[in-house]
Amino acid sequence: MINNRSRGAVGLMSRLFVSIFKTLWYLLVAFVVGTFGIVLCLKWVDPPGSAVIMTWELDAGRSAKHRWQPLEKISPQLQIAVIASEDQKFPEHFGFDFSSIKSALTENDGRLRGASTISQQVAKNLFLWNGRSYVRKALEAWYTLLMELLWTKQRILEMYLNIAEFGEGVYGAQAAAQVFFGNTALNLNARQSALLATVLPNPKVMLVARPSDYVNKRASDISRLVWQLGGTGYLIKLDEPQ
Structure with missing residues (x-):
């Protein structure tokens, strides 16, 4: 009797384990297929916004300033400045x-800060929520890999320049050009582009409209970096296979 009960309990546990394993497997497959499909669609379809933009709008109770522009209508000066x-x-x-990740870990006592690539920034701003967690970092890495696999470098840069925050409630190059310079994204000059690139790490503190001494100095540093890279001619590298 005891043996029969033991065998029955073992059999029940085995079936339960198999059932849980199958469920988790189906969920994983659904996640992989679903996220792959979404990222593949976004290779051609321009999103109306991003997770970060929608979060800001919910918190602020109003619409963000945001207008999509194709990459060819965004100044090459801004493209090279953000790079x-x-x-x-x-x-x-x-x-x-x-190499940047290793340097960041060394400089920040093992905390990974300041090492995100443009691709990683697109992944977290387009798809994910604000905050810090291992789950979010893993999802960021997954979406980054999918984008690099399915999109061109030009598409990644185009997405970045259309969802990046340049000021409170101001997202994307076109909105930033209009709000801060009364201009279009296509007609931004080198100095304006450097200022916009400068505030990207923290546009709520570093302001394009009222640049501090630090912002002005950093914009000048970025201009020098652009020159060292070879100016807008560096963008040709985006066409080269990796």
Whole structure:
């Protein structure tokens, strides 16, 4: 009797384990297929916003300033300025700059700060919520890999320049150009582009409209970095295979 009960309990546990395993497997497959499909669609379809933009609108109770522009209607000066400022190895890496990650870990006592590539920033701003957690970081890495696999570098840069925050409630190059310079994204000059690139790490503190001494100095530094990269000619590298 005891043996029969023991065997029955073992059999029940085995079936339960198999059932849980199958459920988790189906969920994983659904997640992989679903996220792959979404990222593939966004290779051609321009999103109306991003997770970060929608979060801001919910918190603020009003619409953000945001207007999509294709990459060819965004000044090459701004394109190269954000690359010089945020991710100089953008044309070369596959979503992760491991040398920068190593440096960031060393400089920040093991905390990973300031090492995000343009691709990683697109992943977290487009798809994910604000905050810090291992789950979010893992999802960011997954979406980064999918984008690098399915999109061109130009598409990643285009997405970045259309969802990046340049000021309180101001998202994307076109809205930033209109709000801060009364201009269009296509007609931004080198200085204006450097100022916009400067505030990207923290546009709520560093202001384009009232640049501090630090912002002005940092914009000048970015201009020098652009020159060192070879100016807008560096953008040709985006066409080269990795």
